[in-house]
Amino acid sequence: MFEGLLPAEVVVVRATDSMWEAPLHPQERACVARAVPARLREFAAGRAAARQALQQLGVADAVLPGGRHREVVWPAGFVGSITHCGSECHAAVARGTVLAGLGIDVERRSPVDAGMTTLICTDAEQDRMDRLDETRRRLFPNRVFSAKESVYKCCFGTVGRFIDFREVEIDWDGRMQQFGVRWLATDIGSRLGGMRLTGRCRVAGDYVITAAILEPD
Numbered sequence: 316m317f318e319g320l321l322p323a324e325v326v327v328v329r330a331t332d333s334m335w336e337a338p339l340h341p342q343e344r345a346c347v348a349r350a351v352p353a354r355l356r357e358f359a360a361g362r363a364a365a366r367q368a369l370q371q372l373g374v375a376d377a378v379l380p381g382g383r384h385r386e387v388v389w390p391a392g393f394v395g396s397i398t399h400c401g402s403e404c405h406a407a408v409a410r411g412t413v414l415a416g417l418g419i420d421v422e423r424r425s426p427v428d429a430g431m432t433t434l435i436c437t438d439a440e441q442d443r444m445d446r447l448d449e450t451r452r453r454l455f456p457n458r459v460f461s462a463k464e465s466v467y468k469c470c471f472g473t474v475g476r477f478i479d480f481r482e483v484e485i486d487w488d489g490r491m492q493q494f495g496v497r498w499l500a501t502d503i504g505s506r507l508g509g510m511r512l513t514g515r516c517r518v519a520g521d522y523v524i525t526a527a528i529l530e531p532d
């Protein structure tokens with residue numbers, strides 16, 4: 316799913332069937348102590364996929380607890396991201412010397428009503444959407460939603476706070492396959508300093524898939 320969306324140094328693992336039943340370390344289990352079975356399964360799949368990705372980068376049997384804002388606490392010197400959507404679950408991991416942040420997201424393409432579009436898109440983004448042809452217009456909120464979730468996961472470790480969907484604009488290329496970001500909240504831009512955040516997007520079958528990377532200064 317993520318082929319060509321991330322640099323070659325990033326290891327991406329799709330959760331296999333058995334990973335959805337994989338055992339958790341006690342510190343990880345504590346994050347989902349009161350979770351319903353479906354949530355427990357997706358959490359286990361994400362942790363197992365991330366563990367395997369880290370293994371490929373030389374880290375054996377990593378313990379991956381969650382932080383106060385649900386972020387994954389990666390081993391020192393590594394960045395990564397997890398996404399789940401129905402039966403899809405993927406983890407991506409890279410060395411911190413290569414990337415300062417990483418975010419991935421998979422969403423099922425689905426109609427988004429006007430009220431929801433207003434929550435996801437800024438006024439300028441809605442203006443851009445209104446000028447698109449019918450096919451692109453229908454998918455626009457799905458693309459923006461997924462891109463912003465990837466962006467959030469990518470920069471949370473550096474920005475350190477919740478970011479509202481209307482605090483950022485996605486700056487798409489003409490084919491809507493690559494993007495940059497425009498921060499509307501000045502504190503976020505200054506926290507990122509000279510680091511460059513970019514992303515890529517693909518629509519495949521029923522899914523909108525995005526990935527964002529934060530390059531070190």
Ligand SMILES: CC(C)(COP(=O)(O)OP(=O)(O)OC[C@H]1O[C@@H](n2cnc3c(N)ncnc32)[C@H](O)[C@@H]1OP(=O)(O)O)[C@@H](O)C(=O)NCCC(=O)NCCS
Nearest residue numbers: 358361384385386397398399463464467468471478479480
């Ligand atoms: C957390 C969020 C980004 C995605 O959650 P979701 O809808 O369940 O979608 P996904 O399955 O794709 O991603 C969930 C995973 O994201 C990761 N994640 C959650 N919060 C995170 C954070 N603060 N920072 C980095 N990664 C985070 C976790 O690995 C989580 O899976 P896990 O709990 O099993 O470990 C979303 O729910 C949210 O809170 N969004 C609000 C903020 C936002 O997106 N702003 C956009 C403007 S930048």
